Amino acid sequence: MPLSDHPTIRFLQELVRAESLSGQEEAAAGLVERTWRDLGFEDVHTDRLGNVLARRGSRRSGLRVLFDAHLDVVPATSPQEWRFPPFSGELSDGRVWGRGAADTKASLAAMTFALAGLSADDLAGEVYLSASLGEEVLEGAAFSAVLEAVQPDLVIIGEPSDCRLGIAQRGRARLAFTVSGKAAHSSAPEAGQNAIENAAALIERIANLPLPTHPLLGQGLMTAIQVQSQPYPSLSTTPYRCEVVYDRRLMPGETISGLLEEYTRHLADLSNWQVVIPEEGFTTYTGVELRQPDFHPAWALDPASAWVGRAVEALRSAGLPGETFAVPYCTNGSASGGERGIPTLVFGPGSIHQAHRVDEAIEVDEVLRGERGYRGLMSALGKMG
Structure with a gap:
């Protein structure tokens, strides 16, 4: 079969052409809903936020397993x-090119046709698919509505993982430190208190904290990503305020209250500063505004757990290595594994190094490897009940 006629690859091309920036996923969502209906999936619908959901049941009792890939790019x-x-x-040189091809429309196309290629006899329990919104701007916010609706026993997050099995994931938080000072004329700085200089002392202390x-x-990360002083622009005036924003990469067990208390304790001897985890938000294409603290917890499964063992076995049966790894980037799994404690895995075709870059692309062979992997996971994981 020519690659251009392969249904999985053709669907991936259509998904890439359906431009779907965060909050503007309507065209892609409509394409997914129509495709899932045409494939005969059950309970296909779009929820009030705009997430698309579908289900396939089986003749055998088992668990509810949810496969998710985000639509936005x-x-x-x-x-x-x-x-x-x-x-x-x-489609050129054995690759599909375009924004979202790897992150994460290849996962969505592969899981769609993996499920379509299975019969009811191949499954146990119920397999759910979701094409979720807004992950690129606020991980887990829209996906939480899917989790509430499905109540899954296990979640597989479709993200580019080189067809390896992610069994743990770092979390992410945004911390905004505000340092105060007192404005003065820059020709007589001793009359004031320079907020930038105060912030420099804070930055040095933070850099040396465990x-x-x-x-x-591995180890958590604390990276300064933005500095802004006031007044801005300044005309011969020392700043009275300086905000330093950090990206903190989280480890399992870290919480909002614990994180804020940690810095309050370690920096208690410094004065005139405060720290918050700001709220972030976006409006879905259906007009629903979502807001929450920009805090997305980490999670991890025990490598010796039954979930991991069964998933590794399923991937090996599908001709894949069954290699496990820890996911260094943040995903919708923060909502399922981090916030709700639902056993969560990450699996998908493509490399994270293709994400967000110029000339994003994914190899056709890799997409089809991912489809094999999803088919194996769908066949095996519902049987664990």
Whole structure:
């Protein structure tokens, strides 16, 4: 069969062409809903936020297993530098090219046709699919509605993992430190208190604070990503305020209250500062506003757990290595594994190094490897009841 006629690859091309920036996923969601209906999936619907859901049952009792891939993509920067137009879905040199091809529309296409290729006799329990929204701007916020509706026993997050099995995932938090000072004329700085200089002392202290470690995920990270002083622009005035924003990569067990208390305790001898985890939000294409603290917890499964063992066995039966790893980036799994404690795995075709870059692309062979892997997971994981 020519690659251009392969249903999985054709669907992936159509998904890439359905431009779906965060909050603008309507066209892609409509394509998914129509495709899932045409494939005969059950209970296909779009929820009030705009997530698309579907189900397939079986003749055998078992567990509820949910497979999710997010629909939204980041903007296509520097489009003039792309080999093909960013939303062309071009098939060339054995790859599908375009924004979202790897992150995560390949996962969505592969899991769709993996499920379509299985009979009711191949399954146990119920397999659910979700095409979720807004992950690129606020991980887990829209996906939480899917979790509430499905109440799954196990979640598989479709993200580019090189067809390896992710069994743990770092979390993410945004911390905003505000440092106060007193404005003065810059020709007489001794009359004031320079907030930038105060912030420099805070930054130095934070750089030397210990960070938690985890046997699978390694060490947490605390990276300064933004500094802004006031007044801005300044005309011969020392700043009275300076905000330093950090990206903190989290380890399992860290909480909002624990994180804020940690810095309050370690920096108690410094004055005129405060720290918050700000709220972030977005409006879905259906008009629903979602807001929550920009805190997305980490999670981990025991490598010796039954879930991991059965998933590894399923992937090996599908001709894949069954290799496990710890996911260094943040995913919708923060909502399932981190917030709700639902056993969660990450699996999908493609490399995270293709995500968010110019000339994002994914190999056709890799997409089809992912489809085999999803088919194996769908066949095996519902039977664990």
